[in-house]
Amino acid sequence: MDAVLSAIKTLFDTLGATVMLPIIIFLLALILGAKPGRAFRAAVTIGVAFVGINLVIGLMWSNLTEVAQAIVKNTGVTRDVVDVGWPSAAAIAFGSSVGLWVIPLTLVVNLVLLALRLTRTLDVDVWNYWHFAFIGSLIVAGTGNLLYGLIGAALAAALALFLGDWTAKAVQKFYGLPGISIPHLTSAPIVPIAIATNWVIERIPGLRDAEWDTETIRKRLGVFGEPVILGLVIGLVLGAIAFYNAGDAMTVLAKVLGAGINLAAVMLLLPRMVAILMEGLIPISESAREFMQKRAGGDREFYIGLDSAILIGHPAAIASALVLVPIAILLSIILPGNRVILFADLAVIPFVVAMTAPVMRGNVLRIVIAGTITLAVGFYIATSMAPLFTSAAVASGFSLPEGAVQITSIADGFLWPPFLFVRTVMGLGALGLVVLAALLGVALFFFLRNTKAWEAAAGAPAEATASAD
Template identity: 50%
Template sequence: MEAISAYLNDLGAAVVLPILITIFALILGQTFGKSLRSGILIGVGFVGINLAIGLLFGQVSPVAQAMADRFDVSLDVVDVGWPSSAAIAFGSHVGAVIIPFCLALNIVLLLLGLTRTFDIDLWNYWHFALVGALVAVGSGSFWWGLFAAGVAMIIVLAMADYAAPYIQKYFNYPDISFPHGTSAPYAFLAIPLNALMDKIPGLNKVEADPAAINKKFGIFGETVFLGAVIGLLLGLAGYGFDDPRADSIAILTLAINLAAIMVILPRMVSILMEGLIPVSEAARNFMSKRFPGRKYYIGLDSAIAIGHPAVIATSLILVPITLLVAIILAPVGNRVLPLVDLATIPFIVAVMVPIFRGNIIRSVIGGAIAIGGGLFIATAIASTFTEVALRSGFENTTGAAEISSLVDGANPLTGLLVWFGYIGPVMNVIALVGALAFAWWVRGVMKKRDADALAAESAEAAPEGSA
């Protein structure tokens, strides 16, 4: 099992997902040619997205390090980033069995009607493995760790179901949900925050979505200019002009590269969606024939959302804000220096942005609150995270005594379940009961939404003047 998990980890999502999509499409009744085309296009899309994210990482990391140096940040827990976190998770004992375990659990929940999401993004099961590995070390029990991983999946699937209508409407992704451990939990922070912001005078009148910005500023409000401006500001904050020649080159290069990312990422996502939409339609037809009245969602990586201009603009603005928040919170308990995962902030805000209706100002505020609170969680679990890393064979080359991450070390769901694991078995059982009750409640909410939507459609279809 360890060898299989390591092999899938080495293949990565860009290879594993196309294979799964091809098999899935064949099961749904598509021809082999169409199924293979969908799978390959999705793989091509993910390769393009990963290249753009790599470019983003390559540009953001140096300027983030420069900002940390300029601000004289000296925090003793280093953020090692999601690639290391995924390797640590799959390298654990829980990670060795996480894929068959969570896949079986997902199928059971689908059969019981406790979720609508079929999470085919097996590679990202590492999020559940990380929770399980942390609980296993904290509780001293592999079985309680695996138990916690299952609880994490139940909650994430329920959150994905609940947030799916926001995602489907805003991004225009029919029958898609994001059971992504980094993204889904933040929906339940964004929903009350958005309701609160709707009641704050002044803030509730500000339109700051990309379309409104474009309308107000014309050509200078286009996403390509937005990326360039954010790049210039980030560069000035990080590099300054201590060395005019070298710093000006670095700043202008950053501006053009961020402008490129704002243009390239949406194009790569459109390629991925070209492959996915036929599979989504086939899944809808397949389920409507065999299970009339029931809806199902294809669960995917939230990477397909990070190319949206509002998501990437929010994320880039949050880079310096995250470092500033880390510094401000240091006197009151934060020990984590955000570095590697600054480039993966888009995944943290991917589900929040559609809930805020693409409003960049609201999304930045919500993201700053989420990350600020998350830094305390990442600090609290740093010792356990470091212990899991050592047991998984991770080589700590950072020079720091302890390590952690924003993805998923700062995640509220991770923090909650690890805390329950510290307390003991009784709290683990309570967590399972709570997770199942939550999934049942979401099931009821979704049924009510369906009934309301059907009633609205019937009202629209009724002849004029009819009762």
């Protein structure tokens, strides 16, 4: 069995997302009844779009990471828990005992929930199944029980599908992505926090009236409110903070201007890449709708679950995330009891906050507030979870960075699902898994009972909300 599981994992690792995703989309489109030619073109277009998205994200990642690390270095602050970044966390997850099982396990969970009408999402974002394996690997590290880890990973997959369904209508309307959901455990967990934050803001005079959405900013600031210029300005400010002492005047100027231009490029190019993605998604979405009308009498919807990378090109999401970078560094310095120093994963902040944008109607100020709260709580979660994170890393053969006593990652180490799952199972054992399943079942029951209200709370306009299956 291990050989079969290893072969499946090797196949996906070798071909990579840019090759496997078009194949999966092509096969899915054929199953949904699309004509072969149309399905093939849509699949290739989606694959090309993801190549473009990944190239632009790579540009953002390299530049934002360099800027953030320079800012951290300038503070002179050191901590004993080092942020190693999500690629390291993913390697730890897939290298764990749970990692071999996570792909077939998640597919089984997804198909069973679809058959039972307990989800509308088919999660084809196989490469982000590592989030489920990560939670499972931490459970194994904390309990020494592989079965607990596998059940925990399965429940994490079910949670992701639930969050994807809950937020789908809001994401589709705000981002213009018909038929798509985002069952992503780096991005979706912030939604309950954003809803609570928005509720509080609505009750604070003055703050509730502050309109800082990108359209209002554009009207007030003119050309300086355009996304590309906004990216340039934010990049120049961050570059100046990061590189003011990088060398002689010419070196400083080059680095600051480079940061500005590169982040301006991200603000301009990411939406263009998502527009190409839409060319491929629309035929698939139409085929899914026709398929459901024929097979389910038109009373059921079907979503394709994708990576949250397709969201972060929105001006409100990326602008808020760039503002949150220095805020995150400041929090790491001033929060009492925090042991985490941010280093490799500051560029993941756009992914963390992207799904707050529909809840906040694109209001940058509100997104920043929700992001600040999430990060502040996250530092304490990361400090608490660092010993287990480190144990799981060592068990999977990961080498700790020089000078690091323990490690973490913003992508998963800062967020509430791993903390909730791991601490519950460590504290209650098998009963903890029952408690988690019960909590998820209760949430799903109330969601299916009053779907429109839940979707509206997540940011979906009234006309976009779905009826329960």
